[in-house]
Amino acid sequence: MANIRHQGFGTEKIETIIQDLYPEKKIARMDRDTMAHKGSILKILKGLNDGSIDVLIGTQMVAKGHDFPNITLVGIICADLSLSFPDFRAGEQTFQLLAQVSGRAGRGERPGKVILQTYNPDHFSILCAKHQDVHKFYDQEITFRKALSYPPFSRMIQVIFSGRNKTEVRQHALAVGKACETLFRNDKNYRKAIEMMGPIEAPYAKIASRYRWQILFKGNQTGLLHRYIRKLMVLNSPLMNNRHVKTTVDVDPVFMM
Numbered sequence: 001m002a003n004i005r006h007q008g009f010g011t012e013k014i015e016t017i018i019q020d021l022y023p024e025k026k027i028a029r030m031d032r033d034t035m036a037h038k039g040s041i042l043k044i045l046k047g048l049n050d051g052s053i054d055v056l057i058g059t060q061m062v063a064k065g066h067d068f069p070n071i072t073l074v075g076i077i078c079a080d081l082s083l084s085f086p087d088f089r090a091g092e093q094t095f096q097l098l099a100q101v102s103g104r105a106g107r108g109e110r111p112g113k114v115i116l117q118t119y120n121p122d123h124f125s126i127l128c129a130k131h132q133d134v135h136k137f138y139d140q141e142i143t144f145r146k147a148l149s150y151p152p153f154s155r156m157i158q159v160i161f162s163g164r165n166k167t168e169v170r171q172h173a174l175a176v177g178k179a180c181e182t183l184f185r186n187d188k189n190y191r192k193a194i195e196m197m198g199p200i201e202a203p204y205a206k207i208a209s210r211y212r213w214q215i216l217f218k219g220n221q222t223g224l225l226h227r228y229i230r231k232l233m234v235l236n237s238p239l240m241n242n243r244h245v246k247t248t249v250d251v252d253p254v255f256m257m
């Protein structure tokens with residue numbers, strides 16, 4: 001353990017490293033902190049266009065619809081980071097992000113080059129993004145989804161519990177979990193057609209000073225799944241209307257974290 005060190009690779013640290021390596025280069029950063037001020041994005045886009053910025057370092061927002069015609073080299077650090085997310089869309093999100101970021105290079109007259117740093121160079125999401133092969137990615141991803149009965153072969157509902165008291169949120173989530181199990185015991189149709197995952201602490205266990213737990217429900221009979229959730233909410237109305245713990249129901253959730 002003495003030889004293990006925690007090292008971060010935030011944008012500020014990368015900016016410092018690049019500045020040390022290339023002191024003559026003019027470097028800009030695009031992240032939540034630097035984009036907080038009005039006009040920040042336009043200033044960076046203008047700098048890239050007129051050549052007053054040589055290197056742009058940023059988070060995922062760099063990939064979101066901006067056009068950088070003079071960029072000929074793109075480097076992606078920890079390209080496989082999102083593959084470790086506990087979300088069945090992790091592969092899709094990784095492919096999408098890498099394809100978008102890679103598309104920033106060579107958009108002008110000069111050809112571009114993309115360098116990916118990854119610990120999983122043979123993962124199909126990485127390889128398909130490398131070759132911009134949407135069809136091959138789809139073929140492999142849809143096979144995985146079908147085998148595990150994930151959307152679009154099923155529907156999902158996420159019930160999220162959040163509050164400022166960690167213990168209260170946990171106890172509330174566990175209480176709702178017991179109510180869910182009671183519904184399953186009392187109706188064999190629910191028991192056969194719906195899978196419950198949780199209650200468990202959410203991957204992002206705390207956001208904006210609020211602790212978070214969740215339960216995921218999965219089933220291929222949409223009407224039955226929706227009836228189950230409605231019945232859960234109606235029969236346990238006093239439990240769900242907790243003043244200290246907020247309950248949110250998300251049908252077909254996009255954000256699973």
